[in-house]
Every structure is written in structure tokens, then in C-alpha cells.
Amino acid sequence: NAGVMQNPRHLVRRRGQEARLRCSPMKGHSHVYWYRQLPEEGLKFMVYLQKENIIDESGMPKERFSAEFPKEGPSILRIQQVVRGDSAAYFCASSRGRADEKLFFGSGTQLSVL
Amino acid sequence: GQQLNQSPQSMFIQEGEDVSMNCTSSSIFNTWLWYKQDPGEGPVLLIALYKAGELTSNGRLTAQFGITRKDSFLNISASIPSDVGIYFCAGPEMAGANNLFFGTGTRLTVIP
Numbered sequence: 001n002a003g004v005m006q007n008p009r010h011l012v013r014r015r016g017q018e019a020r021l022r023c024s025p026m027k028g029h030s031h032v033y034w035y036r037q038l039p040e041e042g043l044k045f046m047v048y049l050q051k052e053n054i055i056d057e058s059g060m061p062k063e064r065f066s067a068e069f070p071k072e073g074p075s076i077l078r079i080q081q082v083v084r085g086d087s088a089a090y091f092c093a094s095s096r097g098r099a100d101e102k103l104f105f106g107s108g109t110q111l112s113v114l
Numbered sequence: 115g116q117q118l119n120q121s122p123q124s125m126f127i128q129e130g131e132d133v134s135m136n137c138t139s140s141s142i143f144n145t146w147l148w149y150k151q152d153p154g155e156g157p158v159l160l161i162a163l164y165k166a167g168e169l170t171s172n173g174r175l176t177a178q179f180g181i182t183r184k185d186s187f188l189n190i191s192a193s194i195p196s197d198v199g200i201y202f203c204a205g206p207e208m209a210g211a212n213n214l215f216f217g218t219g220t221r222l223t224v225i226p
Contacts, residue, residue, distance in 0.1 A: 004156070034215055042118075042202055042216035056123065056213060091156050102147070103214055105156030 006092050006107035012112045013082050021077040021109045025094030032075040033093045034067055049075060055105045118151045118217035124192040135220040137203030146186040147203045148177050157202060177203060193224050
């Protein structure tokens with residue numbers, strides 16, 4: 001009974017490159033959330049998606065960041081033209097339904113921008 | 115904006131000691147969640163609280179939903195080395211919201 005799966009665990013990019021982070025939710029979960037965590041800080045909400053829909057993207061930077069959760073396949077968080085300030089741990093979480101506040105998190109992707 | 119402040123920020127305790135930490139909010143919460151994060155891993159849900167005054171246990175962990183609905187407490191009894199990590203409180207950003215707002219965290223170190 002696999003939990004939330006994220007890959008890669010570590011991603012190194014040079015400034016200006018693109019970063020793609022993948023997340024497969026827990027079995028039976030159709031709601032996905034992306035969070036960002038800077039060193040020594042708590043998690044900050046970025047975006048909430050259901051299959052094929054973005055429900056809430058109030059935490060997403062307006063430029064260079066996008067997220068999708070297609071009908072088939074994992075959710076993708078895409079960062080274009082990365083900058084050093086994008087270096088952080090990015091966590092994906094999933095929940096069973098809209099009214100379920102219990103989120104289950106993956107192990108995260110550590111993005112390092114050189 | 116909304117704030118969730120946790121105290122203490124960090125704790126160093128001897129193995130076997132009990133631990134208390136708390137979380138206070140600038141606004142009312144209807145749900146409180148406590149998570150633990152190990153180094154290099156994602157947060158793991160420990161306890162969920164849904165009603166003011168509620169006291170819930172999970173093994174050596176006990177959490178309480180404050181009467182004012184603006185605070186919550188987490189206690190760990192008889193600490194062991196694997197309790198090391200960062201403990202976060204969290205709650206829905208607003209009523210009916212799914213996305214969670216996280217506290218600033220309490221970093222616990224247990225000295226064997």
C-alpha cells in the first residue's frame with residue numbers, strides 16, 4: 001500500500017534550466033497539494049489540484065511556476081528558468097476528498113540550483 | 115496575515131523526560147493537526163483534533179485542542195532517541211479549505 005511517491009528525491013539544475021517534479025498520490029486519493037519548504041522554515045502552501053483541475057493556486061508565484069494533474073499519470077510541478085532562490089524542498093501531499101483535512105506527504109524533492 | 119506560532123522553537127532534553135510544546139494562532143481554528151518531520155523526509159501526521167477541549171492520544175503522544183480554539187498542545191511522555199525531529203502544528207487555512215497552514219515548528223533533540 002504505497003504512500004505518496006515523489007521523484008526525483010534530489011534534483012540539481014543550473015540557473016535558467018527547467019525543473020520538473022513528479023508526484024503520485026496515495027491509492028484512492030484524488031486531491032494533490034504542493035508545498036515548498038525553505039531551510040529552517042515551515043511548509044508553505046503552493047497549489048491544490050484535483051484530476052485535470054487547479055482548485056487553488058493562491059500560493060504559486062505568478063511567473064515561471066506551473067502545476068498540472070492530468071487524467072492519467074502523476075501530478076507535475078514545473079519551474080521554468082530556475083533561479084538560486086528556487087532552491088528548496090518541494091513536498092507533495094494527497095488527501096482522499098475535498099472535506100478531508102488529513103494530508104499525507106511524500107518524502108519530497110530537494111531542488112538545488114547552481 | 116494568519117500566524118501559527120510554536121514554542122519553544124527548539125528543545126534539548128534527556129532521554130526519558132517528558133516534553134511539552136504548544137501552538138498558538140492569531141485566528142480560530144476548527145481543526146488542529148500535529149505532524150512530525152524527520153530530516154530529509156516529509157511530515158508525518160501524528161494526531162488530528164476536531165473539537166474544542168478534545169484530548170487525543172497516540173501511544174506516548176497526547177494532544178489537546180484548546181478551549182479558545184486558538185491554541186493546541188502536544189505532550190510526549192518518556193522521550194526516546196527516535197522522537198528527534200521537527201514537530202509542526204497545522205490547520206486549514208480557512209473554514210472549508212483543504213490546504214493546510216503550518217506553524218513555525220519545534221525542533222526536538224533527545225540526548226541518550
